[in-house]
Amino acid sequence: AARLEMGSLWEEFNRLGTEMIVTKAGRWELGWPGGLQRRGGTPFPPPSLCRRMFPTFQVKLSGLDPLADYVLLMDFIPLDDKRYRYAFHSSSWLAAGRAEPAAPGRVHFHPDSPAKGAQWMRQIVSFDKLKLTNNLLDDNGHIILNSMHRYQPRFHVVFVDPRRDSERFAHQNFKSFSFPETQFMAVTAYQNHRITQLKIASNPFAKGFRDGDPEP
Amino acid sequence: AARLEMGSLWEEFNRLGTEMIVTKAGRWELGWPGGLQRRGGTPFPPPSLCRRMFPTFQVKLSGLDPLADYVLLMDFIPLDDKRYRYAFHSSSWLAAGRAEPAAPGRVHFHPDSPAKGAQWMRQIVSFDKLKLTNNLLDDNGHIILNSMHRYQPRFHVVFVDPRRDSERFAHQNFKSFSFPETQFMAVTAYQNHRITQLKIASNPFAKGFRDGDPEP
DNA sequence: CCCTTTTCACCTAGGTGGTAAGAT
DNA sequence: ATCTTACCACCTAGGTGAAAAGGG
Numbered sequence: 334a335a336r337l338e339m340g341s342l343w344e345e346f347n348r349l350g351t352e353m354i355v356t357k358a359g360r361w362e363l364g365w366p367g368g369l370q371r372r373g374g375t376p377f378p379p380p381s382l383c384r385r386m387f388p389t390f391q392v393k394l395s396g397l398d399p400l401a402d403y404v405l406l407m408d409f410i411p412l413d414d415k416r417y418r419y420a421f422h423s424s425s426w427l428a429a430g431r432a433e434p435a436a437p438g439r440v441h442f443h444p445d446s447p448a449k450g451a452q453w454m455r456q457i458v459s460f461d462k463l464k465l466t467n468n469l470l471d472d473n474g475h476i477i478l479n480s481m482h483r484y485q486p487r488f489h490v491v492f493v494d495p496r497r498d499s500e501r502f503a504h505q506n507f508k509s510f511s512f513p514e515t516q517f518m519a520v521t522a523y524q525n526h527r528i529t530q531l532k533i534a535s536n537p538f539a540k541g542f543r544d545g546d547p548e549p
Numbered sequence: 550a551a552r553l554e555m556g557s558l559w560e561e562f563n564r565l566g567t568e569m570i571v572t573k574a575g576r577w578e579l580g581w582p583g584g585l586q587r588r589g590g591t592p593f594p595p596p597s598l599c600r601r602m603f604p605t606f607q608v609k610l611s612g613l614d615p616l617a618d619y620v621l622l623m624d625f626i627p628l629d630d631k632r633y634r635y636a637f638h639s640s641s642w643l644a645a646g647r648a649e650p651a652a653p654g655r656v657h658f659h660p661d662s663p664a665k666g667a668q669w670m671r672q673i674v675s676f677d678k679l680k681l682t683n684n685l686l687d688d689n690g691h692i693i694l695n696s697m698h699r700y701q702p703r704f705h706v707v708f709v710d711p712r713r714d715s716e717r718f719a720h721q722n723f724k725s726f727s728f729p730e731t732q733f734m735a736v737t738a739y740q741n742h743r744i745t746q747l748k749i750a751s752n753p754f755a756k757g758f759r760d761g762d763p764e765p
Numbered sequence: 766c767c768c769t770t771t772t773c774a775c776c777t778a779g780g781t782g783g784t785a786a787g788a789t
Numbered sequence: 790a791t792c793t794t795a796c797c798a799c800c801t802a803g804g805t806g807a808a809a810a811g812g813g
Contacts, residue, residue, distance in 0.1 A: 354781095356793090356794080387780095387781090481792085521794080522792075522794095523782080537780090539780085542799080542800090572770080573769085573770075635767095696768080736768095737770080748805080752804085753804090757775035
């Protein structure tokens with residue numbers, strides 16, 4: 334079994350309509366567009382400025398065979414075949430035509446895979462290395478999504494079957510989980526200001542944008 | 550086979566007499582000694598202020614079975630049974646009695662262990678998570694060393710034998726490497742100023758202490 | 766006296782949304 | 790008008806040796 338962590342935060346976002354930022358910027362071939370430096374002074378910063386998800390997808394696993402090997406991974410499926418736009422006057426999303434051609438289907442393997450069931454169950458499994466991009470040509474292995482389209486994250490547990498011709502049992506060795514409260518709209522910039530404010534309030538890295546004061 | 554990376558840097562340190570810092574400070578039970586905060590404002594910082602090695606121990610592996618599993622680990626053996634002190638007037642180390650009782654013998658498993666030979670050989674294997682402490686009661690799994698004693702790092706490659714009663718072949722499944730240029734003296738503060746200057750010049754995290762200017 | 770511990774300023778490294786400019 | 794990008798200030802997180810303070 335798999336229990337979604339931070340469920341109440343996910344639901345809080347979901348009530349407003351979760352948005353996740355997607356960017357391009359996979360790799361810098363020759364340097365920095367407008368100059369040579371970025372911030373502190375790293376001349377040629379390392380690859381990937383693509384965005385993580387917030388909230389981070391995290392699960393607590395149970396019921397695995399402690400001694401068996403498992404591979405954990407995630408993918409993202411379109412929730413419908415529509416394209417959306419945001420209507421500011423009504424603060425709501427409107428369908429705006431059919432979906433663009435689906436991006437290359439990619440999966441993200443949890444970097445600790447494969448590992449024993451005991452290891453996975455010992456603590457919360459966090460997909461905080463997963464990054465989203467809207468670059469169809471991305472070659473960094475990130476998850477490719479279309480902006481202004483809706484997605485459902487999926488989580489898969491694959492039992493590594495030591496038997497030969499284990500392919501024939503593949504369907505038995507595969508368990509998938511979809512948590513509806515983790516659905517989101519991919520965007521290149523936040524549309525709903527209440528989403529922005531909730532991100533700022535709950536993401537530690539956005540503390541610099543907090544107005545007011547404390548919380549418990 | 551295993552080739553030591555950054556060999557010329559190790560040799561440069563070794564010619565001067567490499568020193569590695571060891572500290573206590575394994576865990577903070579209740580808070581911060583002189584108050585509640587440290588720097589930026591983290592109220593209860595995460596464990597471990599113990600020190601890494603610099604240079605970092607890194608090797609390039611070859612000749613492994615790409616499809617077999619291997620565990621990589623390191624340990625540290627005393628180079629002699631002496632205690633040392635540093636004579637500033639002569640800028641040299643002098644023997645100063647017998648060694649203190651040996652610290653609990655610990656090993657550091659590379660955190661990617663176990664992994665396939667192909668994975669280990671794909672890129673340089675770096676032990677940058679390895680930390681040194683002089684706290685005999687350390688319970689964070691760090692390597693425990695006595696200050697003012699000399700040590701030889703050792704690197705071990707263990708073939709994970711899938712056969713039953715593989716214990717009987719353990720000696721065959723174990724390959725060890727010692728690079729003499731990685732010997733060092735454990736200290737709580739640097740003694741030889743030339744070591745300090747070389748650390749400052751070559752460790753990126755010490756850039757704040759560099760006087761002069763550039764290098765290629 | 767010799768060695769250890771604490772605290773600090775200053776870095777590396779990289780995750781935030783804001784903003785203005787650019788693209789379609 | 791709508792969406793995208795580049796750059797920025799401001800964070801989190803944590804790895805440096807210096808200097809002062811502490812301990813035998």
